[in-house]
Amino acid sequence: MSIKVPFNKPYLAGNELQHIESAIKSGKISGNGKFTFLCHRFFEDRYNFKKCFLTSSCTDALEMAALLLEISPGDEVIMPAFTFVSTANAFVLRGAKIIFCDSRIDHPGMDESKLKQLITERTKAIVVVHYAGVACNMDSIMKLANHYNLFVVEDAAHSIDSYYINSAGKKVALGSIGHLSTFSFHETKNIISGEGGMLVVNDERFKKRAEIIWEKGTNRSAFFRGEVDKYNWVDVGSSFLPSEVTAAFLWGQLENLDRIQNRRLELWNKYYNCLSEISECGDFKLPIIPKYATNNAHIFYFVCSTPKKRSKIIAKLKANGILAVFHYISLHTSPYYKSKGNDNLDLKNSQIYTDRLLRLPLFYELEPGIIDQISNLINETV
Structure with missing residues (x-):
């Protein structure tokens, strides 16, 4: 029997192809150009994200988060067992031991009531996965993290345009609560760019270094802003930023x-x-x-x-x-x-x-x- 109704079908929302053509005609299709800027500004303005960095995938964004937190051998990172392998791999690559938390009985997200018993003197971070774009109880998680001086990373791969209503009754965007958060724009997500992701930095401590890691460990962005007279290799990093072709497609989605x-x-x-x-x-x-x-x-x-x-x-x-x-x-x-x-x-x-x-x-x-x-x-x- 042939499949007539697929599980997923990518959707062209309107101007994606025109934006890609515009990027090509501009003479710049490598990363961090006009369309990257438009996407960053959109997310920061709409969702109150402090600083955004488009990436080639959510996996890349998670790996950037692990680098920023300086995860190293001996560290423990708590996360749900019911998640995609990238959530764990990003921290395993830095040498961390993964401590798995069970899901809630009423929802696939992690059971917040079981987190405390998993924390040890080696715990460095809690990675929260908002399954199906439905928030975990972030008040309880942030309270626990603050008490034990732990970092919180929101794996918000599913969570574009989804919100948490905090104890004060305020609606806040998922991805704006933890110290860092990550998003996916894979073709199966609500808003897509084929492959693609984003790191969100909500803690000022990580803002400057995130840009350096994003730019292959160089201060290249500072050079183009005229802040330094030449750019150098100043830290570890990798080629995390996507091309303008990817960003242009994403911008066409965000418009709609x-x-x-x-x-x-x-x-x-x-x-x-x-x-x-x-x-x-x-x-x-x-x-x-x-x-x-x-x-x-x-x-x-x-x-x-x-x-x-x-x-x-x-x-x-x-x-x-x-x-x-x-x-x-x-x-x-x-x-x-x-x-x-x-x-x-x-x-x-x-x-x-x-x-x-x-x-x-x-x-x-x-x-x-x-x-x-x-x-x-x-x-x-x-």
């Missing part, structure tokens, strides 16, 4: 962010309404949005009652030309993690999401009628 988000929310709500009655049978549970979080409609998922039930639904949809998929394999069960002689952890909730979480197609051009069809097929299966 509200339209894209409104459409995705419309489709997400359609799924939720269609599946609400069916979920009462007990064969699956719909996603929960905590009162302190907003929904950016990045993923529509539900959690099946058993792995067998998930497989049955996937097979039914595939037989009708519709691709639904599972998600992460919990990192604490991975061959690499086990090969390093790590403890055999029992993270029950994380394993539930590994075995039972199912993601449905969600992209701008998905027709509401297809959601009706998907819901009917699920109803026939449960």
Whole structure:
């Protein structure tokens, strides 16, 4: 059976190709040009991010974060087990020991109540993953981090245009709370550039050095601003910044962010309404949005009652030309993690999401009628 409804379909929002042509005609398609500046300013103005650095991927942004925090052998970094491998790799590359936290019973995000018991004298950072763009409880995490003098990195790969409502009732953008945060513009995300990412620096201590690391360990940006008479190799770094072609495509998406988000929310709500009655049978549970979080409609998922039930639904949809998929394999069960002689952890909730979480197609051009069809097929299966 050929796939008629893919899980994801990249969307051209409007002016991406024209912006790419403009970048090429300008004679500058290497990084840190006009379109990079436009993207940086957009994020900083709209979301109150202190300083932004576009990167070639969210993985690059995470690796920059690990460099800025000076992660080194012997350091411990706490993060959820239910996440993508890049979250861990960035810190493993610096020699850190990863300490995995279980997920919440009501959401794939990390269980904040279990963080304190994982902190030791070697802990240096907590990496928070806002799964599906739904915020973790950042008040409790920041309070704990401040008490133990730990850094917080928000892995906000899923979280463009998503917010946290803090204890004072103020709505603040995800990615603006931790010391550092990272975003993804991979083709599966709400706002895309094919591959692409961004590091956000919210702590002034890291602002100057982040620019140097971003520019291959040189003070090249300061040179072009006329702050130094020549630029030199002054620190470690790498080629983290993307080309202007990537930034130009991203700018075309950002110009239409509200339209894209409104459409995705419309489709997400359609799924939720269609599946609400069916979920009462007990064969699956719909996603929960905590009162302190907003929904950016990045993923529509539900959690099946058993792995067998998930497989049955996937097979039914595939037989009708519709691709639904599972998600992460919990990192604490991975061959690499086990090969390093790590403890055999029992993270029950994380394993539930590994075995039972199912993601449905969600992209701008998905027709509401297809959601009706998907819901009917699920109803026939449960």
